[in-house]
Amino acid sequence: MINEEAVYYSRILTELTLSFHIIYATLGVGVPLMIMIAHWVGIKKNDEHYILLARRWTRGFIITVAVGVVTGTAIGLQLSLLWPNFMELAGNVIALPLFMETFAFFFEAIFLGIYLYTWDRFENQRKHLLLLIPVAIGASFSAVFITIVNAFMNAPQGFDLVNGTLVNVNPLTAMFNPAMPTKVSHVVGTAYMTSAFVLAAIAAFRLLKGSNHVYHKKALLLTMKVGFIFSVTSLIVGDLSGKYLAEYQPEKLAAAEWHFETSESAELILLGIMNKEGEVQYALRIPYALSILAHGSPTAEVIGLDQFPEDEIPPLYIHYLFNIMVGIGMLMIAVALVYIFSGYRGWYFIDSKPFRWLIVFSGPLVIIAIEAGWWLAEVGRQPWILRGIMRTHEGATTSNDVDIMLLLFCGLYIILGIGSVVILTRMFRKNPVERELAERKGDVPT
Structure with a gap:
């Protein structure tokens, strides 16, 4: 039996969660590449400004990763709570890319921690740069695997449908569906583009606010080139x-x-x-x-x-x-x-x-x-949750408590959104680039 109110609130809550998560997830995919490029340019040009750029971006990136973990967990929870019929039907098909996405994230997180806490521990900065390669790969492949799930929902294949049940599942065929190449390429490419322009906007804002330091000009030029x-x-x-x-479609x-x-x-x-x-x-x-x-x-x-x-x-x-x-x-x-x-x-x-x-x-x-x-x-994709096989209202829960969940998650996202902005603002306002450069040269007390 379909509960229209539950379907409505389930769609609203899922849309809210995805809309909030996509901001942090997009930056989580693109910023590691920007850090790696800045660090590489700094080594190549022997320019401390680019090295510092990578260092400061990494500090801010940690905050977006933390929030992304929370919202990503919320999405996983909501798949089971809000869309149980869909998960019952397709769960054994999408389990592999969901597992691989989790593995990619932990792969990224391990090397990110090592990279973050080994600054100034390497005489050869090229060795330190090598730690960023698995970070960038892990971040990108997190996006790849989770987007494969979405691609499968648009172009389901790799199974037989018998009496409303997916049998004879071939996970690899399901993953490499017709929607996968363009959807994955577009998601990853736009994540890189978005991160570049967000970082460019920050550099331009600092220049507008009176900090005419060459550091910000270099950051702006680098990010605009990558963004283009x-x-x-x-x-x-x-x-x-x-x-x-x-x-x-x-x-x-x-x-x-x-x-x-x-x-x-x-x-x-x-x-x-x-x-x-x-x-x-x-x-x-x-x-x-x-x-x-x-x-x-x-x-x-x-x-x-x-x-x-x-x-x-x-x-x-x-x-x-x-x-x-x-x-x-x-x-x-x-x-x-x-x-x-x-x-x-x-x-x-x-x-x-x-x-x-x-x-x-x-x-x-x-x-x-x-x-x-x-x-x-x-x-x-509407009216389908699994195109041609299951309509959205068929995959939703029949619970009457989804409206309460919506309010609770709204509160969570407000706290996370405001908290992350406040932390990032204070983090860089209390430690401006001019002061950090001076400290590294020993011109002011550390």
């Missing part, structure tokens, strides 16, 4: 994701692009709003672009929503989420490209307050893009 590289790669993978959707692509009727030479609808009569207004229409996105040909046929039953069409508001994600991604490419190009050309407007404020705002914007992307991925 991975924003471009995310754009390329995004294009491949569109082609995947056209072949395997055409209803999701059609809903995201407001493509209502199957047609050749399909146009791409950007922006716009939908009125009460279901008409699209104020949209930017690009001829042939959807056919190119979906199949790489301007005359290709693209399946529309008219080919699907009404109860299998995802919510049409995912079009707005798609626009937010793509729009912010394109803006980040433009901002980073202008900054890098202008720096080489000697155009100093990039040091102006307006442009630095634009970089500061890029930090929150990329977080919004990440959120929009995950909402697009999850809402776009």
